[in-house]
Amino acid sequence: xxxxxxxxxxxxxxxxVLALRGVSLLLREAEVVAVLGANGAGKTTLxxxxxxxxxxxxxxxxxxxxxxxxxxxxxLVRQGLAHVPEGREVFPLLSVRENxxxxxxxxxxxxxxxxxxxxxxxxxxxxxxxxxxxxxxxSGGEQQMLAIARALMSRPRVLMLDEPSLGLAPALVKEIFxxxxxxxxxxxVSILLVEQNAHxxxxxxxRGYVLELGRIVLDDWSERLAANDDxxxxxxxxxxxxxxxxxxxxxxxxxx
Amino acid sequence: MxxxxxxxxxxxxxxxxGCIYALIALGFVLIYKATEVVNFAQGExxxxxxxxxxxxxxxxxxxxxxxxxLAVVCMAGxxxxxxxxxxxxxxxxxxxxxxxxxxxxxxxxxxxxxxVPAWGVDTHVFSTPFTGxxxxxxxxxxxxxxLAIMATTAALxxxxxxxxxxxxxxxxxxxxSQNQLAAYYVGIPVKAICSLIWGLSAAVAAVAGILLAxxxxxxxxxxxxxxxxxxxxxxxxxxxxxxxxxxxxxxxVVESLAGFYLPEGFKDVAAYVVLLLVLAIRPQGxxxxxxxxxx
Numbered sequence: 001x002x003x004x005x006x007x008x009x010x011x012x013x014x015x016x017v018l019a020l021r022g023v024s025l026l027l028r029e030a031e032v033v034a035v036l037g038a039n040g041a042g043k044t045t046l047x048x049x050x051x052x053x054x055x056x057x058x059x060x061x062x063x064x065x066x067x068x069x070x071x072x073x074x075x076l077v078r079q080g081l082a083h084v085p086e087g088r089e090v091f092p093l094l095s096v097r098e099n100x101x102x103x104x105x106x107x108x109x110x111x112x113x114x115x116x117x118x119x120x121x122x123x124x125x126x127x128x129x130x131x132x133x134x135x136x137x138x139s140g141g142e143q144q145m146l147a148i149a150r151a152l153m154s155r156p157r158v159l160m161l162d163e164p165s166l167g168l169a170p171a172l173v174k175e176i177f178x179x180x181x182x183x184x185x186x187x188x189v190s191i192l193l194v195e196q197n198a199h200x201x202x203x204x205x206x207r208g209y210v211l212e213l214g215r216i217v218l219d220d221w222s223e224r225l226a227a228n229d230d231x232x233x234x235x236x237x238x239x240x241x242x243x244x245x246x247x248x249x250x251x252x253x254x255x256x
Numbered sequence: 257m258x259x260x261x262x263x264x265x266x267x268x269x270x271x272x273x274g275c276i277y278a279l280i281a282l283g284f285v286l287i288y289k290a291t292e293v294v295n296f297a298q299g300e301x302x303x304x305x306x307x308x309x310x311x312x313x314x315x316x317x318x319x320x321x322x323x324x325x326l327a328v329v330c331m332a333g334x335x336x337x338x339x340x341x342x343x344x345x346x347x348x349x350x351x352x353x354x355x356x357x358x359x360x361x362x363x364x365x366x367x368x369x370x371x372v373p374a375w376g377v378d379t380h381v382f383s384t385p386f387t388g389x390x391x392x393x394x395x396x397x398x399x400x401x402x403l404a405i406m407a408t409t410a411a412l413x414x415x416x417x418x419x420x421x422x423x424x425x426x427x428x429x430x431x432x433s434q435n436q437l438a439a440y441y442v443g444i445p446v447k448a449i450c451s452l453i454w455g456l457s458a459a460v461a462a463v464a465g466i467l468l469a470x471x472x473x474x475x476x477x478x479x480x481x482x483x484x485x486x487x488x489x490x491x492x493x494x495x496x497x498x499x500x501x502x503x504x505x506x507x508x509v510v511e512s513l514a515g516f517y518l519p520e521g522f523k524d525v526a527a528y529v530v531l532l533l534v535l536a537i538r539p540q541g542x543x544x545x546x547x548x549x550x551x
Contacts, residue, residue, distance in 0.1 A: 091430070091434045101424070
């Protein structure tokens with residue numbers, strides 16, 4: 001399978017703070033990959049670097065085999081990389097429909113754009129009902145759907161999502177994630193999902209990376225990550241009993 | 257009856273001048289919404305537009321309907337270049353730096369214009385197809401210059417409305433002004449769009465300048481009218497396009513009425529008195545958006 005994104009040894013620092021310490025990551029065609037990590041693990045920084053909004057201090061990122069150094073987010077969108085930013089970031093005073101049209105800025109085929117708007121309404125029926133409303137008055141869940149649909153309007157080969165579950169009800173998260181998997185199957189778009197909600201993310205991902213304090217400490221197939229003791233304890237909230245039949249305050253993580 | 261006619265006559269000429277304020281205020285608002293830069297040189301852009309119109313029409317002897325679009329296109333280019341060369345390098349600097357730069361651009365434009373040999377510090381006149389003609393509407397008398405100003409403003413506002421509503425670039429401009437980060441992420445080249453917006457508002461300013469020329473004459477200091485357009489923009493709720501138009505009209509009419517009915521001197525402060533009153537009652541301006549822009 002073709003490699004779409006290849007990050008090698010990426011380091012990023014904010015002043016004296018190392019946010020990423022040598023992160024390497026692969027995304028292949030038609031894959032769904034999850035990057036798990038707690039607050040401050042460097043997830044958002046990683047995505048910003050992958051879409052060229054931020055330059056890495058060390059290391060390199062290739063998109064479709066080409067180094068993205070010196071590129072910018074708007075140019076990468078033209079090459080097929082769409083980014084759903086953290087916190088949705090819809091255009092508040094544009095209607096739902098205009099938000100979608102804005103998402104198709106890099107395309108000029110009017111008829112196909114109109115067809116894609118309809119396709120998005122098909123995926124997200126709630127958006128169809130509110131197509132003439134300002135995006136600002138939508139609920140959080142609807143705004144997240146709009147942000148995803150808007151990103152898909154550029155017909156990307158890679159869809160990157162920064163914490164789509166943030167602040168949403170569990171049932172809604174499940175619905176959105178199931179839909180992401182369906183869109184991935186139907187259109188073949190690769191998905192790179194950065195999440196704290198490990199349970200939901202692993203349920204739709206093929207592979208996963210665990211990012212901790214700027215380092216990738218684990219990468220494996222989703223089923224094996226979900227079965228890993230450390231992941232289970234740290235991210236899935238499943239507590240095993242210790243050797244003496246009681247849980248220690250904090251087990252030393254080994255990451256192996 | 258005579259009092260009513262006098263009143264209506266003042267409202268009419270006030271509305272015509274108000275349209276000019278509105279067009280300049282529109283320029284303020286367009287640039288502010290997209291880039292959060294308050295362009296204090298907007299009046300000077302209008303002055304340059306008027307001078308270019310004077311150059312093409314009076315000096316080169318081009319027909320009005322050729323000289324006007326030519327001046328507008330030139331000003332659009334100048335506006336775009338100003339953004340690219342002067343404003344873009346300082347975006348992200350403290351607000352006062354940007355304010356000083358736009359004020360400085362105004363000074364440079366004023367003295368630059370008076371250094372051009374054929375422009376100088378004299379007042380110039382150029383005639384438009386509307387000059388010197390009047391139409392009577394019942395007991396009211398309207399000069400064609402005034403009617404042209406109002407008709408052009410109405411047409412320009414309608415075109416801009418359709419442009420922002422239905423075209424790809426128009427929607428992209430709105431998107432970029434509402435959320436720059438997200439605009440980048442959907443592939444909108446925000447910097448190029450900002451230059452386009454500067455070009456657009458310089459073009460609008462040029463139209464205003466050429467329309468205004470027959471009424472106040474072309475002069476290097478005619479850009480000071482921007483100081484009246486600024487309260488118009490604030491009155492409308494800085495950041496709202498319909499607000500800029502309404503604000504301009506209100507200021508124009510109030511000023512005209514104050515000049516007619518009140519003692520001398522009130523004409524020039526009337527705009528600010530109205531502004532203070534409105535802001536005291538409705539701080540967000542007439543059309544202010546309740547929604548704060550996210551940074």
